[in-house]
Amino acid sequence: MSAAVSASVVSIKVTPQQGQDEGSGIILDTKGHILTNNHVVAGAQNNTVTVTLTDGRIFSATIVGTDTTTDLAVIVLKNPPSDLSPAALGDSSAVVVGDPVMAVGNPLGLANTATTGIVSALDRPVSASEGGSSTTVVTNAIQIDAAINPGNSGGPLFDAQGRVIGITSSIATLSQTSSQSGSIGLGFAIPVNLAKNIASQLISTGSAKHAFLGVSLQDGTATADGVTRQGAVIEQVSSGSPASNAGLQVKDVVVAIDGKAVAGAESLTGYVRAMSAGQQATLTVVRGGKALDVTVTLAVQAETAASSSGSSQSGGSSNPNGSTQQGGQGLFNPFGFFGQG
Known part of the structure; x- marks a missing residue:
């Protein structure tokens, strides 16, 4: 299978102020759009990177757009060849x-x-x-x-x-x-x-625009009907937010979203960030020892320099803007690049 799909994969070189970084990407269409990680192209000078196709041909590419919230970016080849092989995207x-x-x-x-x-x-x-x-x-x-x-x-x-x-x-x-x-x-x-x-x-x-819930969260547990489950404890509800409009309250514990278990603040944040503004979600909430379902219509996150599109913060102080930290464990790191400098 490798030979059949490798033509849709590219190598990306970025020349920051010092050294050289490398990453990978996939060809999206015959126009030369390529999907990659934002942290691959973040250090590019003049919004320009170098792309090498699997057959060794080298092209310059410019950054079309980046999204720090999801760590995704799209670049486009300058003067793309006519024989590009776009990847087949699954589900x-x-x-x-x-x-x-x-x-x-x-x-x-x-x-x-x-x-x-x-x-x-x-x-x-x-x-x-x-x-x-x-x-x-x-x-x-x-x-x-x-x-x-x-x-x-x-x-x-x-x-x-x-x-x-x-x-x-x-x-x-x-x-x-x-x-x-x-x-x-x-x-x-x-x-x-x-x-x-x-x-x-x-x-x-x-x-890119992102859906948001409009709460600050902490990891926690809740007990309803004699069963204790992990969840995301609401610490703050922003006025006028989707959460506020749906009637969510401080100290509610979200234990599921659309039937999927919520393991904590980061889990709920990840689910929300994968959804679209205007999309409805059913949150299973434990309130006062009883479980109830609350329907929320997500809205567009108002982007600011300090905000992101999720819904939570775990293991630390609350953040009404909705970004999530891991509590300082430092276990998950974005890939480093192959620095040659």
């Missing part, structure tokens, strides 16, 4: 634990590297801080055991039919220093359904 909602997967990318500058494994878990809340910024990316990711390393960032995760089901973006590492990190069999990919939504917005407008 991440159809993925199940145990599915075989293949990651293809540019780890440590080794182009066209393919590694295989299985889907280890779904909706795994992953919090990762982008290097050099205060932005925290929270995603309910696809967890895989296929080996991925620095340079795989932005590359595709394929299913057994050669369809892209995720964008490899981060790894768990035992090291607190990303330059010393490597695969320990715990890799994470942004689900392709989220990536498709963000990419289409970036191509259309150069930016």
Whole structure:
């Protein structure tokens, strides 16, 4: 399968003020649009990067748009060739634990590297801080055991039919220093359904809008009908927000969204960020020892320099803007790049 899909995968080189960084990307269309991670292109000078196709041809590309909230970006080739091979995008909602997967990318500058494994878990809340910024990316990711390393960032995760089901973006590492990190069999990919939504917005407008709930959260537990479950405890409700309009209250504990268990603040944030403004969600809330369902209509997050589109903060002080931190554990880090400087 590697030979059949490799033509849709590219290597990306970025020249920041010092050194050189590398990552990966996937071809979206014949116009030369390429999807990658925001942290791959964040250091680009003059919004320009260098793209190498699988056959060795080299092109310049410009940044079309970036989204720090989801760590996604779209670039476009200058004067794209007529024989580009766009990737086939799959449906991440159809993925199940145990599915075989293949990651293809540019780890440590080794182009066209393919590694295989299985889907280890779904909706795994992953919090990762982008290097050099205060932005925290929270995603309910696809967890895989296929080996991925620095340079795989932005590359595709394929299913057994050669369809892209995720964008490899981060790894768990035992090291607190990303330059010393490597695969320990715990890799994470942004689900392709989220990536498709963000990419289409970036191509259309150069930016992406995000749904938000309008609460600050903490991790916690709640007991209803004699059963104790993990959940996200509401610490603050913003006036006029979707949460306020739906009647959510401080100290409510959200234990599920649309029937999916909420393990904590990051989990709820990841679910909300994967949804669209105007979309309705049913929150299962424990209030006063009783469980009830609350229907919420999500709205567009008002973007500010300090805000993001999720709904929570865990393990620390509350944040009404809705960004999520992991409580300082530092386990999940975005990939480093293969710095040659």
